[in-house]
Amino acid sequence: xxxxxxxxxxxxxxxxxxxxxxxxxxxRIYRRLTGLSQTALxxxxxxxxxDVSDIERGRRKVTSSEVRQRIVTGLRIPAEILAPETRPDPxxxxxxxxxxxxxxxxxxxxxxxxxxxxxxxxxxxxDWLDRLLAEHRRAEDFIGSRPLLDVMRQQLRTVVNLYAGAxxxxxxxxxxxxxxxxxxxxxxxxxxxxAATALAWYDRSHxxxxxxxxxxxxxxxxxxxxxxxxxxxxxxxxxxLSEAARWSAPGTSLGVQGMATQMKARGLxxxxxxxxxxxxxxxxxxxxxxxxxxxxxxxVWMYFYDETWFIMQRGMAALHLHDWPAAVxxxxxxxxxxxxxxxxxxxxFRACLAHALAGAGEPEQAVSIAVATIPDAAAVGRxxxxxxxxxxxxxxxxxxxxxxPQLTSALREYD
Numbered sequence: 461x462x463x464x465x466x467x468x469x470x471x472x473x474x475x476x477x478x479x480x481x482x483x484x485x486x487x488r489i490y491r492r493l494t495g496l497s498q499t500a501l502x503x504x505x506x507x508x509x510x511d512v513s514d515i516e517r518g519r520r521k522v523t524s525s526e527v528r529q530r531i532v533t534g535l536r537i538p539a540e541i542l543a544p545e546t547r548p549d550p551x552x553x554x555x556x557x558x559x560x561x562x563x564x565x566x567x568x569x570x571x572x573x574x575x576x577x578x579x580x581x582x583x584x585x586x587d588w589l590d591r592l593l594a595e596h597r598r599a600e601d602f603i604g605s606r607p608l609l610d611v612m613r614q615q616l617r618t619v620v621n622l623y624a625g626a627x628x629x630x631x632x633x634x635x636x637x638x639x640x641x642x643x644x645x646x647x648x649x650x651x652x653x654x655a656a657t658a659l660a661w662y663d664r665s666h667x668x669x670x671x672x673x674x675x676x677x678x679x680x681x682x683x684x685x686x687x688x689x690x691x692x693x694x695x696x697x698x699x700x701l702s703e704a705a706r707w708s709a710p711g712t713s714l715g716v717q718g719m720a721t722q723m724k725a726r727g728l729x730x731x732x733x734x735x736x737x738x739x740x741x742x743x744x745x746x747x748x749x750x751x752x753x754x755x756x757x758x759x760v761w762m763y764f765y766d767e768t769w770f771i772m773q774r775g776m777a778a779l780h781l782h783d784w785p786a787a788v789x790x791x792x793x794x795x796x797x798x799x800x801x802x803x804x805x806x807x808x809f810r811a812c813l814a815h816a817l818a819g820a821g822e823p824e825q826a827v828s829i830a831v832a833t834i835p836d837a838a839a840v841g842r843x844x845x846x847x848x849x850x851x852x853x854x855x856x857x858x859x860x861x862x863x864x865p866q867l868t869s870a871l872r873e874y875d
Contacts, residue, residue, distance in 0.1 A: 469537070469538050471620070474486065475541055475620065475621060476624035477489060478537060478541050480624075481528075483515055483522040483528075483531065484515050484516050484517070486531075487501060487512060488516050490535065497509075498512040498513055504534040505527075505534040505535065506530045506534065507527070507530070581625045582630075586622075586630065586633055586634070586637065589615075589637060590760075593615075593641060593644065594760055596612060596644070597644060598763075600644075600804070601801060602801050602803045602840075603803070603804075603840060604651070604804045604839070605647070605652055606652065606840075608648060609652075612644060612648065613645065616638065616641040616642065619634060619637050619641055620638055623635070623638075632673075633672075635671050635672040636669070639669040639672055639677050640665075640677065640761065642662075642664045642665035642668060643669075643677060643680060643681055643761070644761075645661045646658045646659075646660075646661030650687075650691070651804075651844070652843070653843045653844070655688060655692065659685065662684055662688075663681075666678055666681040669681060675710070675711050675712050676709075676712050676713055676716050678708070679705040679706075679709035679712045679716050679717075679720060680719070680762075682704050682705035683701075683702060683716070683720050683723050686702040689701060689727075690730060695727045695728070695730040695731035696727070696731070698726065698730065699724050699727035701723075702721075703724060705723070706720045706721070706724075713757055713758050713759060713762070714750050714751035714754075714758075715751035715759075715762045715765050716758075716759070717747050718744045718745075718747035718751060718770070719765060721743050721747060722748075722773045725744060725777055726777050728740065729777035729778075730780045732780075734781050734783075737781070738777075741773075741774055744770065744773075745767075748765070748766070748770045751765075752766055752767060764802075764805075768794055768797040769794070771793055772790060772791055772795070772798075772809055774786075775790030775809075775812070776812065778790060778816075779812060779815065779819075784816055784820035784821075787812075787816035788813065791809055791816060795810060804841055806836065807833055807836035807841035807845040808837075808844060808845045810830075810833040810845075811837055811845040811846075812848055813829050814827075814833065814848070814852040815851050815852045817829060817852075818852045818859070818861075819855055821859070823856050823859070823861035823862075823863040826856065826863065826867075827867050830852050830853070830867050830870070831867065833849065834874060835874075838874040846871075850871060853868045853871060
């Protein structure tokens with residue numbers, strides 16, 4: 461499953477080796493992940509190269525507490541892996557108190573036993589973790605990403621730790637579940653404008669997806685990296701990553717293909733290539749419409765990606781092309797159909813609509829939409845929705861509209 465974000469300490473085999481104190485396996489995995497030679501590893505833990513070799517081959521066991529401590533100190537193994545009393549809350553998996561998400565009493569006992577290593581991982585436990593992730597995704601639509609980041613990092617750690625007790629199809633399923641968690645963490649980092657962390661988690665998710673043979677998730681991570689490039693104004697990178705999502709993962713669902721196609725269209729729009737952008741948007745709309753006929757064929761994380769969502773992507777492309785009337789029309793239709801619980805997303809698209817109205821020379825409507833959006837943008841839409849509202853204010857100020865200072869003043873109250 462490759463090397464991990466920042467350090468290595470969510471890698472399931474590495475964690476298993478530490479917990480079981482199988483230092484031979486630990487040395488082998490650690491060196492594979494870091495690229496260290498036996499000599500270099502020995503220097504870190506104050507052992508000769510020959511000793512490292514003997515430990516890796518099982519010719520020598522680490523029985524001395526002094527040698528063990530040199531390994532722990534030299535390789536900076538986190539305390540929570542070594543000392544049970546320093547681990548996070550031993551409750552099964554941290555999560556929100558969401559309606560319907562909690563397991564019943566029997567399942568709670570089963571999940572707790574699995575997480576506490578007193579029984580092997582089983583299908584009901586993984587079913588519940590799947591469900592919990594789905595609940596967290598929907599909660600994030602309403603409350604935004606900030607409150608969930610720590611929860612989901614800990615939840616991923618729980619999932620990864622289960623890998624040690626799994627075999628066969630269950631092990632494959634854990635890798636797939638870890639890929640989904642990493643993709644969600646990447647999205648939340650992106651939502652908080654932490655591009656470096658988002659890219660690292662997308663890379664981790666992509667590698668796990670490939671290991672699990674999950675073409676839909678592998679393509680989705682490339683689509684989301686294209687989205688990140690688009691959000692940073694990098695049109696060519698957006699185009700190339702969305703193209704990679706289409707050709708590198710054949711056999712993906714129609715919805716995932718539609719997402720890749722519309723991401724390329726948005727990259728082309730950002731690059732000012734209007735005709736090609738519109739052509740691809742038509743192609744994407746056909747894919748999304750066909751996907752809607754068979755929602756059961758779509759991966760669970762694509763629950764949001766329907767024709768309502770797509771029409772707003774048309775609005776975003778029109779916004780890039782300064783086709784203000786089309787942007788206003790598409791965004792208005794999409795926002796009206798967007799479920800009320802999508803609080804963060806409604807704030808984002810309303811902020812974009814205010815931008816489009818300002819560009820279209822409709823200052824009164826722009827300010828009306830923007831001011832109504834400010835509370836949600838401030839609470840769950842920072843930084844993206846908030847920045848978009850400031851963009852709308854800047855357009856109005858440049859045009860000399862009297863509404864410009866009005867919107868600026870309203871924003872200042874929350875800045």
